[in-house]
Amino acid sequence: DAMVIQNPRYQVTQFGKPVTLSCSQTLNHNVMYWYQQKSSQAPKLLFHYYDKDFNNEADTPDNFQSRRPNTSFCFLDIRSPGLGDAAMYLCATSRAWTGDNYGYTFGSGTRLTVV
């Protein structure tokens, strides 16, 4: 089945130690998104890739970076995690706008704990 896969499901990292979360898709969608969801809050868009074009949300901290080496994979890098970065990180994909509303397909998320 075509899907969006996030690894790992759970990640524990040390305060200040760089960490990378990964997302892969078999849907061949143009657009890949990263959302941060803190406990009991709505998902918040961090950034997205439209093909190779990177688009950062205005309020995304510089501590968060992303890479998309090919259509299938996208990575979220947190350069120096702080305790406030503990959250569920959700990857999603969608097709580029073609006159219909495809919506998103979400992965199962990676829960990040910072110790």
Next chain:
Amino acid sequence: GNSVTQMEGPVTLSEEAFLTINCTYTATGYPSLFWYVQYPGEGLQLLLKATKADDKGSNKGFEATYRKETTSFHLEKGSVQVSDSAVYFCALLLISGGYNKLIFGAGTRLAVHP
């Protein structure tokens, strides 16, 4: 600006009770509207959607109707089950620069007791 407002939770119901979760939106243009469900420890799953005014989305006994005049998309189910316990997110979809941008409400937690 573009935003989604949901009723605050938690909503606590007995099994077989009627469910309504209110959702209203503010948007430029005519967005598509969605309900997503999130079970504990999981990602988001699409529950239903509506793409234009007066459309009704439905899935697994849940329904929501896109009401342009009241800018609302309330979620309803006639008889809830314990397995419906989850967090429900209302969202609107904007088209911006050739891609789709989902904007979520704060979520409403539903707890159904036997």
